[in-house]
Amino acid sequence: MQTNNRPVKEIAQEIFAENQAERILGWKRGEFFYDNSPAVFSAADELQEFVYDAFCGSNLSKFLVKEAAKEGRIAVLLKPCDRYSFNQLVKEHRIDKENVLPIEIDCDGMVDIDKVRALGIKGIKSISADGDQLTIETVYGQKNCSKEDVLLLKCQTCKDRTGGDRFALVREIEEMSSVERYEFWRSELSKCIRCNACRNVCPACTCEKCVFDNDKSGIANKANSDSFEESLYHMIRAFHVAGRCTDCGECSRVCPQGIPLHLINRKVIKDLNEFYGEYQAGADDSSVGPLTSYELDDVEPDIVMNRGGGR
Amino acid sequence: MSIEKKEFKPLIVAFCCNWCSYAGADLAGTSRLAYPAEIKIIRVPCSCRVNPMFVLRAFQRGADGVIIAGCHPGDCHYTSGNYFARRRMTMLFSMLDFFGIERERTRVDWVSAAEGVKFSTVMNDFSKKIHELGENRRLGDLRCKQTIDR
């Protein structure tokens, strides 16, 4: 993929060539072509492994919490959605901004390999994107599909690309009856294996010590019997990141059980927008978030009682 | 002490701010304005001290309803505490509702130190709602309830 009509790799090479930074945080090819992973490159020759294609969904911002604290300036490649996380982390003083060279790169949506497979395409060797179409090389020959159909969940309603209604699914759940909602989440959350992947990937979860790992927090104990008890974990997590979540969608992307966790965060964002005015966490690196500010005439909590939505 | 749990006896936790609502509860007491014994009050300095985790904890441990009472907006002893509490609790309640927890199980009300009558009315009203809803099955952690009971 390109930025300003230049391949991103070229931009990376230029950073080293012009000594703009000592290290680059980007992606490198994994074991398979579809499991690219975040990597730090410290020299030009290491960039052979550098990759930027339709499988670079992972948000690099969080890695800066550790990497930016190390010696030497680091360049980071930020997709539009990652930029929000970066700003939010700078705002919360989690990243030493002075030591980082943020490079904004374009993105036209990342592909979910499972969705390609779900189309019945097997023996995939490689995938290349050509505009809206994907060309898929398989052991059975070349196949094609529309990129739009196989985008990552978070990319389908990307606020920077399509402008699609990212709250549509949230609204659907809101309109369910209370029991239906309960059953929906019960069935979703009962799948949770409490692997902590959602927390570990979340750019808003960079605490020195997570409350879930802290015996003294009183909420560290893992769920025991009723699987819906897991929901407390997700509720607490959603509340912890409320007002700070940039809606990057990483939680859903990494969930091995395919739980649509981002819907919980989106519900929070939707409420914050409706109650306290539009707010995009990470739109800048200095504004005060909606849960650390207030207005004298804020809505009363009973708005939840009086509002529409299923009962 | 063992209590036969044949008829539904709800358990309601009330967080009251020290300056207004706790004093309002005191006034309800001095005025002998009854409200059900199932309501147990926890004193906190300010409604803004109530962490949503405490509310979830109460539900997890078997509470059937949680109510937070603070100074009226504009009257907070700490000037702004209840405004923060108002936002947090609005968000928490909405989230609970989103998960399918009956929204009537949570409530915030503003009760001043002078409103003994209001305190009692609010508590009676809240308890009535919880009685109507019955036991909080959706969010209670059954395990905790059974093992710790003695």
Place this chain on the structure above:
Amino acid sequence: MQRIGVFVCWCGTNIAATVDIDTVVEAMKREPGVVHSSDYQYMCSEAGQSRIRNAIKEHNLTGIVVCACSPRMHETTFRKAAKAAGLNEFMVEIANIREHCAWIHKDRTEATEKAVVLARTAVAKLNLNKPLTPGTSDVVKRALVIGGGIAGIQSALDIAEAGYQVDIVEKEPTIGGKMAQLDKTFPTLDCAACILTPKMVEAAQHDNINLITYSEVDSVSGFVGNFTVKIRKKARSVKADICSGCGICTEKCPSKKAKSEFNMGLNNRSAIYIPFAQAIPNVPVIDRDQCIKFKTGKCGLCAKVCPADAIDFSQQDEIIEQKYGAVVLATGFKPIKLDNFDEYSYAASQDVITSLELERIMNAAGPTGGKLLRPSDKKHPHTMVFVQCVGSRDTTGCGKTYCSKICCMYTAKHAMLIREKYPDIDVHVFYIDVRTPGKNFDEFYRRAAEDYGVNYIKGMVGKVAPTNGKLMVQGSDLIADRQVIIEADMVVLATAIEPDQTAKSLATMLTASIDTNNFFTEAHPKLRPVESPTAGVFLSGVCQGPKDIPETVAQASAAAVKVVGLLSKDKLVSNPCVAGSNELLCNGCSNCQHVCPYGAIDYVEKEFRINGKIKIRRVAQVNEAVCQGCGACTVVCPSGAMDLKGFTNQQIMAEVDAICR
């Protein structure tokens, strides 16, 4: 492990009648940490307290739970008792089994069960208590009075007389405030200037009082005993230290088109001016918006005529920084704007005036030299109508819902003075109620109505219509049950008063609360009427609520006593139930700083040794002397690093668990 003693009080029959004391005592013996559980008829009595003290020593207790009345009643009592027995006073928890249990439940079983739960909840919390030590802080022995009206002057004089330094900050060029504009004062009718100006002089000459006029408070930081205040001294363009106050500049100034603020805009003043003859300090100020020199660069006549060479066109605003132990708010009031009251034709006719304007017209030093003349044609009026409650007790939303309190009396005063001086003038007063609750007030009003023949009409005025040089006043007479139309020469509106506009920004700076009408809120409406809820901030005069001069002076002196009480202490003991950050858990994210209403949280870069490496981290630090212990910060802390002593996360969750088990 704690060694807890539980003490269950009967409160005579108050608790014992509905709660089975024995059950509670026995149940508590089975609670973790409890090594002693007993009861007594009156735990708060000396005998009860001595039982507690003895038990603490005998059983070597580390903490006690008293099951009794509300902690708001006797927590302090039991803390003192514990302290006397060598226990840390914060190792005491109260289970409120009277107000929250015995008094509201009739069923003995139910009440007893609840008392057991409340007691075990207190035990559960106490198990996690840690001894707390109150911090101490120094007291700066200097007070700041904001506002130089009669309230501020009186507070300052009383504080100064007690031997402490006081600064008065006044935003106008002179002290004196609204009282300086008044003609006579009710109910004695002595002239305002005669009683106020000596006080102004006294304040100016007092060794302990420092006047900072034409200045405003820019910012406030700090806390009780140690406020740091930045005061903006606006540029007067006149060197106050060398000006002799001769007044030649004001006479010679060619720009004389500015409305005189002091005379309510009824006449003009020069661009360089002294607000009134008795102003203190007697130093002129240049109104830069009016001054020809500032507008065009030409003129400078004042500088030429000044014998002391005191004019300084290049003067800049100056910021003074000063530390104070206490702050008195005496920001006073102003009449409301009458934009919402077109029916009275205030904007349409010069002859419809406010009561404060009438004060100036009647004042011998006023624009008419004390002669009562119609502003429009300077003719002697024959019929005057006073309208009460203009914008007060207003439920339509146009004015204020409260009673402005002073209008009934000053209207009676005006009416009486006019009838005395000009018996030919007919005076009518439209009123809703006449409120005269004050010493000699009702007698005063009756004298106006009965001896001076003022015509009081119970009813409201619907419309004032300027017609052919007259004012047609349409009103209702509720007693006669008829509409009345009075052809008046002048109409005087008893305009509602509201807090000065500076109150709001000061409230933010000082974190002092204000009510919906922007009056400062007192710490307790009955028992602490001159203190703001913010420690070290005191209220004086109308900024707290409408009041007349005697009440203002009384409150000003009361506030001064509170200030003196504070300044007389060398050290302040602070509440130890404050927030604290676990630096190892702190992310440095600033969320806590955003929500702290007191600015008690700062961030520092600090070195930490982590796995043998030195790492610099940004961590929150709480100023314990500033923190008031609300706990707002604890909830926004994502990592749970911020906690509140005395009400820790663990303690509250233990309480929740104890209730829910």
